[in-house]
Amino acid sequence: MVHFFGFDNSFYHALLYPAVYAEVFSHWTPRVRYHVNEFYLLDGQKFSTSRRHAVWGREVLGPRTVDVVRLHLGLTRPEGERTNFTLDALxxxxxxxxxxxxxxxxxxxxxxxxxxxxxxxxxxxxxxxxxxxxxxxxxxxxxxxxxxxxxxxxxxxxxxxxxxxxxxxxxxxxxxxxxxxxxxxxxxxxxxxxxxxxxxxxxxxxxxxxxxxxxxxxxxxxxxxxxxxxxxxxxxxxxxxxxxxxxxxxxxxxxxxxxx
Structure with a gap:
């Protein structure tokens, strides 16, 4: 299995859940790969839909732009460190x-x-x-x-x-x-x-x-x-x-x- 998750969920996915599975399924030897990413910021701050600090799909997505967005997200993806998203950079x-x-x-x-x-x-x-x-x-x-x-x-x-x-x-x-x-x-x-x-x-x-x-x-x-x-x-x-x-x-x- 390969798990992709954010840095803030690393304890649950990497430690807690495997321990629980091992208790419930004692015959199972877990073979899990983990790929963790850091936080992705918007204009230097955490995304927050409650504060409407977010990028809404209708603002950036269309038939001709969906893969451009995917390319930009790939280029700026927060893998080992936090990175930042701005509409100007997109x-x-x-x-x-x-x-x-x-x-x-x-x-x-x-x-x-x-x-x-x-x-x-x-x-x-x-x-x-x-x-x-x-x-x-x-x-x-x-x-x-x-x-x-x-x-x-x-x-x-x-x-x-x-x-x-x-x-x-x-x-x-x-x-x-x-x-x-x-x-x-x-x-x-x-x-x-x-x-x-x-x-x-x-x-x-x-x-x-x-x-x-x-x-x-x-x-x-x-x-x-x-x-x-x-x-x-x-x-x-x-x-x-x-x-x-x-x-x-x-x-x-x-x-x-x-x-x-």
Missing amino acids: RRTENEVFHGIWLNWLDALHREIKQDFGGCAPDAGDWAPTDRAFFARIENHRAAMERAYSDAGFSVRRAAVQACDFVRDCLIYGQAQDYAAARNLYPARTRTSLALQTTAAAILAHTLAPLMPRFASTLARGIDGVSTEIWPTSVRRLAPGTIFDLGPLLAFYAKSGNPK
Whole structure:
């Protein structure tokens, strides 16, 4: 069994309840893992619904924002120490991280794949050292997320930080490519760069499923053959010709005139 609970309940879950169970079920040898989190504050103070010092779901949750909230809560989760929630910080995660980095990278990748390869993942061509380093980074990300979700190394915050670092790396890698020039001068390099980025997007969908299930499943639906129900044990490049269409995802998460 694995117990998740707040720091203020640690005595009951870790000491009292196992002692009671041992008395009632003397033949049972408990095997319990404990994951404890500290207090999560709101604007520097404890949450209190009686004082209406709280964040109400209707203020922050909507179809396009529920996973952004999950991402922000993951990034600020109080694991070993108290942390603080503010609406301003949530908005920064939404605008600067999710829209400013995540969707910008996926939008640029989608447009390049659609323009040059008709919405299908290309085969890799020539590999530069930066390409090999990026492919290794994809595997490092997969392994790091696996450790963050594991029982022994469980940390939602580490998973959220890892996901943000990985997408930032993907954006930097993509922006470093001069596709306009390479399209005519060195198309084999363009194919490799875009093939690796489509693979990175597929691995992102896999590894985000526990943390951001709606976003992960929407992303996976745009990549043929990718399922968030299966955990990848290694990184494999997408097969050439795999349908890669992120249009529905980008349209779903596009900001309206009055975003939630």
